[in-house]
Amino acid sequence: MKSLLPLASAAAERPPALAGLDLLATAVLILDAEGQIAYANAAAENLLESSLKALSRQKLNALFLNPAELDALCAQARQHKFSDLRQELTLERGGREALHLHAIASALDEPPASVLLELREMVQQIKLDREERMLDQSQVNKELIRNLAHEIKNPLGGIRGAAQLLEMELPPLHLQQLREYTQVIIKEADRLQTLVDRLLAPHRRPHIVGDVNIHEVLERVRSLILAEFPAGLAILRDYDASIPEFRGDKEQLIQTVLNIAHNAAQALGERIVAGDAQLIFKTRVARQVTLAKVRYNLALDLHIIDNGPGIAAQIRDRIFYPLVSGREGGSGLGLTLAQTFVQQHQGVIECESRPGCTDFRILLPLP
Structure with missing residues (x-):
């Protein structure tokens, strides 16, 4: 790819011919032969949370904790192995949220060994993947709850009934003392029954629209x-x-x-x-x-x-x-x-x- 323009000056001013790139939602950076940032459009400044003036003083890989894949992508672009290279990256940043990016690297003819890098956040795809996982997990949870609640419900009725019958058969001499134990069984069975009913409530109640x-x-x-x-x-x-x-x-x-x-x-x-x-x-x-x-x-x-x-x-x-x-x-x-x-x-x-x-x-x- 031909050079878009000479790289930005030491004062980190935006070349006038690249002003249109500030209108893009995609982050665009130009890296020199050493991997130092020579240009960043407005979207890149927002993505990296830093100004062009600050970015132009450092190498791009210094901004991340795991830059190996990014470095390899840029190196292959410099070697002109492909017209452009595309890759999905997760770049970790110390103390800040990781960036999930779709990266495209293209070689520039001039200045020599410079690279044009496009970075696009994969926010929508990550959101869709998370929602899909939540739906799948929710469906599994609902089936598990329904089956477990039904399995618990029948024994609970038997336990409560047995405690009531036992209470009726208690000898009068020890009725008050032993009745405390049967009441514990009955009350705990009722508490579990209430919990089971709450678990089954969404599946029992009709959907009234x-x-x-x-x-x-x-x-x-x-x-x-x-x-x-x-x-x-x-x-x-x-x-x-x-x-x-x-x-x-x-x-x-x-x-x-x-x-x-x-x-x-x-x-x-x-x-x-x-x-x-x-x-x-x-x-x-x-x-x-x-x-x-x-x-x-x-x-x-x-x-x-x-x-x-x-x-x-x-x-x-x-x-x-x-x-x-x-x-x-x-x-x-x-x-x-x-x-x-x-x-x-x-x-x-x-x-x-x-x-x-x-x-x-x-x-x-x-x-």
Whole structure:
């Protein structure tokens, strides 16, 4: 490939003839024979989180912890083995999130041994892969829960019945003392029965479809949460009033949002005491969205955001699994049920969390 222009000057000024590259969403860099950055367009500055002036002082491979594949790609381009080379790379950066990139390297004739490098983030592909894994895992979880709950249900009835019969046969002399033991058996059997019923609830309850106004759903949840936490918690509303009604199960959606918001409110315990706990209900319209491998022109983009301590790192990737809870005494079913209800509406639910901000995002197709 011919040279686009002489490389940038020592002052790291953009050559006027390359100004058009700043309009591209793809990051474009020019590397000299030693691999030092000679030019970076605006998208490259954003990607690498640094200015051209700062980048021009260092080699590209010095920015990453694992530059071997990138170096090999550029070396092959310099040797003119192919017209251009394409490769998917994951580049680690110290203290920052890794970059998942599709890279294209092309040799330039002048200056000698220089390389034009195009870098494009694979955000959409990674998102689709993650959603596909979540759907597959959710389906496995649902089958496991259903089978396990049915296997537990029948023995539980027998255990409870046997305890009741045993209680009826207890000798009067020791009735009160021994009755304590039978009552423990009965109460624990009832507790497990309640848990089993909750596990089976999404599969038993019919899907009642009607017209749903998402803001009515959110206002209902808001009133329920504020009734339980009347002081120290503010629930802010950031609504897009243009969002149309859609077909769905209103009660399931109320339960979905309530489960998430209630978990958030419980996690905000210390901030509620301090008086600065905050929940945000935010709605927007997303366009051209792919949900469960289906493309939709419009989708509801609902965020439930809190300013709590965040989800513990050790369970962050498993929060939608059944019986996984970050709270002592929690059943670990609230988010599992929320995910099930969202998927029954052909939507997806995802979460991003860090200390001070946890954001649950629900995407549902709109007409």
